[in-house]
Amino acid sequence: MDTAAxxxxxxxxxxxxxxxxxxxxxxxVGPGLIGSSVLRRAKEYGTLARRVIxxxxxxxxxxxxxxxxxxxxxxxxxxxxxxVADCVMLCVPVGAMGPVAASVLPAMRPGAILTEVGSTxxxxxxxxxxxxxxxxxxxxxxxxxxxxxxxxxxxxxxxxEDRWCLLTPLESTPADAVKAVRTLWExxxxxxxxxxPAHHDRVCAMVSHLPHLLAFTICGTADDLADETxxxxxxxxxxxFRDFTRIAASDPIMWxxxxxxxxxxxxEMLARFMExxxxxxxxxxxxxxxxxxxxxxxxxxxxxxxxxNRQA
Amino acid sequence: MDTAAxxxxxxxxxxxxxxxxxxxxxxxVGPGLIGSSVLRRAKEYGTLARRVIxxxxxxxxxxxxxxxxxxxxxxxxxxxxxxVADCVMLCVPVGAMGPVAASVLPAMRPGAILTEVGSTxxxxxxxxxxxxxxxxxxxxxxxxxxxxxxxxxxxxxxxxEDRWCLLTPLESTPADAVKAVRTLWExxxxxxxxxxPAHHDRVCAMVSHLPHLLAFTICGTADDLADETxxxxxxxxxxxFRDFTRIAASDPIMWxxxxxxxxxxxxEMLARFMExxxxxxxxxxxxxxxxxxxxxxxxxxxxxxxxxNRQA
Numbered sequence: 001m002d003t004a005a006x007x008x009x010x011x012x013x014x015x016x017x018x019x020x021x022x023x024x025x026x027x028x029v030g031p032g033l034i035g036s037s038v039l040r041r042a043k044e045y046g047t048l049a050r051r052v053i054x055x056x057x058x059x060x061x062x063x064x065x066x067x068x069x070x071x072x073x074x075x076x077x078x079x080x081x082x083x084v085a086d087c088v089m090l091c092v093p094v095g096a097m098g099p100v101a102a103s104v105l106p107a108m109r110p111g112a113i114l115t116e117v118g119s120t121x122x123x124x125x126x127x128x129x130x131x132x133x134x135x136x137x138x139x140x141x142x143x144x145x146x147x148x149x150x151x152x153x154x155x156x157x158x159x160x161e162d163r164w165c166l167l168t169p170l171e172s173t174p175a176d177a178v179k180a181v182r183t184l185w186e187x188x189x190x191x192x193x194x195x196x197p198a199h200h201d202r203v204c205a206m207v208s209h210l211p212h213l214l215a216f217t218i219c220g221t222a223d224d225l226a227d228e229t230x231x232x233x234x235x236x237x238x239x240x241f242r243d244f245t246r247i248a249a250s251d252p253i254m255w256x257x258x259x260x261x262x263x264x265x266x267x268e269m270l271a272r273f274m275e276x277x278x279x280x281x282x283x284x285x286x287x288x289x290x291x292x293x294x295x296x297x298x299x300x301x302x303x304x305x306x307x308x309n310r311q312a
Numbered sequence: 313m314d315t316a317a318x319x320x321x322x323x324x325x326x327x328x329x330x331x332x333x334x335x336x337x338x339x340x341v342g343p344g345l346i347g348s349s350v351l352r353r354a355k356e357y358g359t360l361a362r363r364v365i366x367x368x369x370x371x372x373x374x375x376x377x378x379x380x381x382x383x384x385x386x387x388x389x390x391x392x393x394x395x396v397a398d399c400v401m402l403c404v405p406v407g408a409m410g411p412v413a414a415s416v417l418p419a420m421r422p423g424a425i426l427t428e429v430g431s432t433x434x435x436x437x438x439x440x441x442x443x444x445x446x447x448x449x450x451x452x453x454x455x456x457x458x459x460x461x462x463x464x465x466x467x468x469x470x471x472x473e474d475r476w477c478l479l480t481p482l483e484s485t486p487a488d489a490v491k492a493v494r495t496l497w498e499x500x501x502x503x504x505x506x507x508x509p510a511h512h513d514r515v516c517a518m519v520s521h522l523p524h525l526l527a528f529t530i531c532g533t534a535d536d537l538a539d540e541t542x543x544x545x546x547x548x549x550x551x552x553f554r555d556f557t558r559i560a561a562s563d564p565i566m567w568x569x570x571x572x573x574x575x576x577x578x579x580e581m582l583a584r585f586m587e588x589x590x591x592x593x594x595x596x597x598x599x600x601x602x603x604x605x606x607x608x609x610x611x612x613x614x615x616x617x618x619x620x621n622r623q624a
Contacts, residue, residue: 144551148615164548193547203544204551206534211552214526217592219611221585222518232515234617235505236476239456239520240527240559245618247552248611256604259596270593273533274586280529281582284571292568299531299560303460305546306557 022184023049023113027085029078029100031056031065033146034117035091036155038188039070044157047187053081065152082107087180090116095257098127110135113177117143119204119254121168121197123261137177142166142200143190144208148249161189168197198265205265209258210273213266215248216255334496335361335425339397341390341412343368343377345458346429347403348467350500351382356469359499365393377464394419399492402428407569410439422447425489429455431516431566433480433509435573449489454478454512455502456520460561473501480509510577517577521570522585525578527560528567 026042026049028035035054042048054071055078056062066074075081082088082104092100097118105114114136118124121140132138145163147154165185169178182192195203222233222241233241259266276295283291338354338361340347347366354360366383367390368374378386387393394400394416404412409430417426426448430436433452444450457475459466477497481490494504507515534545534553545553571578588607595603 144548146551163550166548195544199541203541203548206537206541207545207548207553208551211530211556213592214530214556214589215552216608216611217589218523218526218585219614220607221581221588223610223614224584224588225518229511229515229518232507233519234614234621236456236478236515236519237618237621238475239458239516240523241519242618243555243559244523244526245611245615247555248608249615250608250612252605252608252612255608256601259604260599260601263596267593267597269533270589272536273530274589274593276533276536277526277529277582277586280525281579281586284575285579287572289568289572292571293564295532296528296560296562296564296567298535299528299557300562300564302531302535302546303557303561306549306554309546309549 019047019187021047021050022180022187023086025049025051025053025084025086026184027053027055027078027081027088027104028071029055029081029088029090029104030092030096031061031071031152031155032091033150033154033159034143035089036065036068036070036152037145037157037159038089038091038155039065040155040157041160041188043070045187048184049087053085055081061152068152070152070155078104079107082112083109085109085112087113087115087184090114090118093254093257094118094120094124094261095253097124098131101128102131105131105133105136108133108136111137113137113139113180115139115141115181117141119208119258120262121166121200125168125170125197137174138170139173139177139181140168140170140197141181141185142168142204143185143188144204145190146250148246150251150254158189160185163190165190165192166200167192167194168200169194201262201265202269205262205269209262209266210269212247212250212255213259213270214273215244215246218244219248331359331499333359333362334492334499335398337361337363337365337396337398338496339365339367339390339393339400339416340383341367341393341400341402341416342404342408343373343383343464343467344403345462345466345471346455347401348377348380348382348464349457349469349471350401350403350467351377352467352469353472353500355382357499360496361399365397367393373464380464382464382467390416391419394424395421397421397424399425399427399496402426402430404428405566405569406430406432406436406573407565409436410443413440414443417443417445417448420445420448423449425449425451425492427451427453427493429453431520431570432574433512437480437482437509449486450482451485451489451493452480452482452509453493453497454480454516455497455500456516457502458562460558462563462566470501472497475502477502477504478512479504479506480512481506513574513577514581517574517581521574521578522581524559524562524567525571525582526585527556527558530556531560 031054053073143165343366354364365385455477
């Protein structure tokens, strides 16, 4: 221990140069909002990987990523990129995870890590499992960050700061692979938590998938109203309706896949919600004031908890 | 027409001193979020009324209003205040509008105007109608402004700026009374629109009451989950759930009254929404991708319209 009077009683914080990148070569497949944010973070901070390669099946997306200068190399050939990867991160829609994993896994080097960022975990793990190799550790992850925008232009290097990233490692996932992926996300500024895949899916069904489903639905309900009323719904949206529409602007294909691939947990949470909404409708019809006030009080309590929790 | 070269081709904008107040004495009954914002606007801008009197049944609220210095006089006696009013504005919960109107109307001077700010119009008009006098014009209004906070401390003078205020005059309401109330709200910075009371209630059921009902309900649904999942819902709320909770923090008594007093329109909108949510659930269960994408696309379209409409 350094006993010099003015020295702080702990190790000095290493400078950026002293932090070795987590990986030598990181391959990001699918440079959309999430993938391009990882690329930007890697390029701007230098602590994720020495080299980043972006892969997309679309030549247009590849050209745009090259134009943006957020990757060292860009290619449409996932297998070719996988050959040189120390880590392959799949950032494609959850419905594409299985096929893309099937194409990259045979090309990967022994010891290289496969990870992905799917918003549903049980179904993505099921889709990838048939193609897994014993010598390629697989670390399922879910960075809970996003905006209503999508594509390589939508990303930014600070997207993950103070956001959660959930890891749902399998029993067979080696601890050092989990640690490497954890470190990568920590260096993106994220807060990490580990949980079982099925538990993840229930939590996300409630906090994210059900709210999105309700938001899409109420927009559709409003859109079906007679013309005059619909146009006034748009005029007067600030009264509450608007709060529901931000998340309703999200990418349709991504959400279609999430809904279909987290079907069981989502339908369970929706069924609970519908029972509760019916109970509220009944209380309104029959004037059950105590029931109505009780449900509203719960809403306030939850909001208060969120504020105390610094989540709102 | 002034033909001097440099003179602008229109009347000069009058200075604040030149704008005569709309009313000599304005009485605001219920200095909560809305009422205290009107009081603040009146005191700070001087263009609504020469004198403002605040009325509340609670001596504590009256003491607080006096402390805040946002009214020239404060009293618990609505009838006594009504005697000297040129305009009485009821800013009480919609369920209290009838009884409060019954107490102030007999005291009002002939020609003085009664107005109110209830969020539901058909039921408030029904509640007030039995007490109306032919010599006291009644102008139902609904300033669509609010925050999740309530009480005299929550108000602010700019609350109504660029917000809508809907007027739902009766066939019997004299045009000059409508004009006076319209001018008052315009001087609060609001945008004005007139519509029939029943149409107002349907529009507000969709843009405001249904979103609040859904927000309260989803909070309750989350609160009913098993302890571990519930605590994680709070941790990970940023993923969409949070957007639903802001409006769920609103005042329970106010919302209970709104739900009960706009029962028919709200239950109709909720029924439409439930049908749509059930259809979405069915599409998810059976993997109807086209249906799901169509509903999501509508959400995006509505959001886009809101942005073009500068409502989001």
